[in-house]
Amino acid sequence: MANAENHQMDGLFNEHVRFIRLPIERKPSVFSDVRTLWLLYRIFAREKFDCVFSIMPKAGLLAMVAGFMARVPHRFHMFTGQVWFTNGGVVRWGLKKLDNVLALCATHVMADSPSQRQFLIEEGVVTPRKITVFGKGSISGVDVQRFRPNPVVREKYRKELGINDHAVVFLFMARLTRVKGALDVTRAFCRVAAEMPDAHLLVIGPEDEEGIESELTVIMSDFTDRYHRVGFTYDPEGYMAAADVFCIPSYREGFSSATIQAAGVGLPAIASRIYGLSDAVEEGGSGLFHAPGALEEIGAAMKTLYTDKDMRARLSARANERAHGDFSQSLIVHEFASFIRAALH
Structure with missing residues (x-):
């Protein structure tokens, strides 16, 4: 599920993957966000997924809360940076609390770098036992056949x-x-x-x-x-x-x-x-x-x-x-897949 048109997904998936367009707005919007949360809950409850994986701050919050409400047994979220890092005062406090909610609703939390993991632990967002990093960092590594000197x-x-x-x-x-x-x-x-x-x-x-x-x-x-x-x-x-x-x-x-x-x-x-x-x-x-x-x-x-x-x-x-x-795609994806398999079984 993503906020994208069908034609933008062409060529990305095989016959085993089904794409559902979901209008998640990047910027805060109370009406839109509540509507998206309800849509996610209905989809999760209907499909009865074994696991849900989310990425990005707002999409992650909505997916983890909806997954918790729908009793999806395995709920994975990947932290890729904190929007509140550069904020101060009540804004920082409020956004940080939303990440606390996200982490509580998730069954498994990941970060895409060791230093971010340490930051989240020190800030009290998540406990050390609950958060994982694959290898030395990144989400899916580098396709070294595509990204090479030429x-x-x-x-x-x-x-x-x-x-x-x-x-x-x-x-x-x-x-x-x-x-x-x-x-x-x-x-x-x-x-x-x-x-x-x-x-x-x-x-x-x-x-x-x-x-x-x-x-x-x-x-x-x-x-x-x-x-x-x-x-x-x-x-x-x-x-x-x-x-x-x-x-x-x-x-x-x-x-x-x-x-x-x-x-x-x-x-x-x-x-x-x-x-x-x-x-x-x-x-x-x-x-x-x-x-x-x-x-x-x-x-x-x-x-x-x-x-x-x-x-x-x-x-x-x-x-x-x-x-x-340190960051080859084969290495990171192998660790990612091994982690998911172990969590599901």
Whole structure:
């Protein structure tokens, strides 16, 4: 069940999978959320599922509560980050309590990174015995056959983007929001762009915050020839192959699948020093860290990886090594499947 049209699911499932469209709105809406909870309860009660698995904050809360009400015997939820991490006061308290409710209604809880697991335990959201992490983190690992260095694809996508072979390309790939760091990466780039004459910034992802697209355009107005903008894509690996450095200046992340996918392509990361990313990136090994929102630190890291080709190559090799050794899809999916089988039996 997901909030998607049938045609968007084409090719994803085989004959053993049935898709049910459920209009779960991303943003809070009391009427819509109560309606969705009721619909979920009715579906669960009618279908008599043996287990329910949920992911994402609001969908997880609704699914776990509905599953508890319908007496579904096995209720699994995967935490992928906490929306209240960057909030304070009563908002933080209220959202955190909703995660407490979610965890209480679930029979099994998982986190997609060890540092997030530790954070949830320390915050009293869940007990250590109830929460699990697969391997060293992630939801389903990296398909290393899909996300890999590819010189032919690199040349093709660079040609389409109008980027020369010798340019150093910094890639930001995420929903365009302030929390993801979309404004930070562009502002930091502009601060040091004059010192990096052959550097380009590639920003990929859908606008998910009203007005942010126009803000990015204004910020990059002095460097339009080195700013490349692409919306939502089904081919992230192609654009990753065209890049040299992956930037993720996010203020909150449960883990970041995109970061380890980029690592599979051989991209070192410039990342915020926050839980989640501290597992996806190895400091000094597969990338460089900066404090959240620290534009000077982001710019300095960009300059370092722009000028130091040997460091870039070393971090690239280590990133690719970690993608294969720690986060390969076969490894994570095996642990995931083993956990589910053991829980069901």
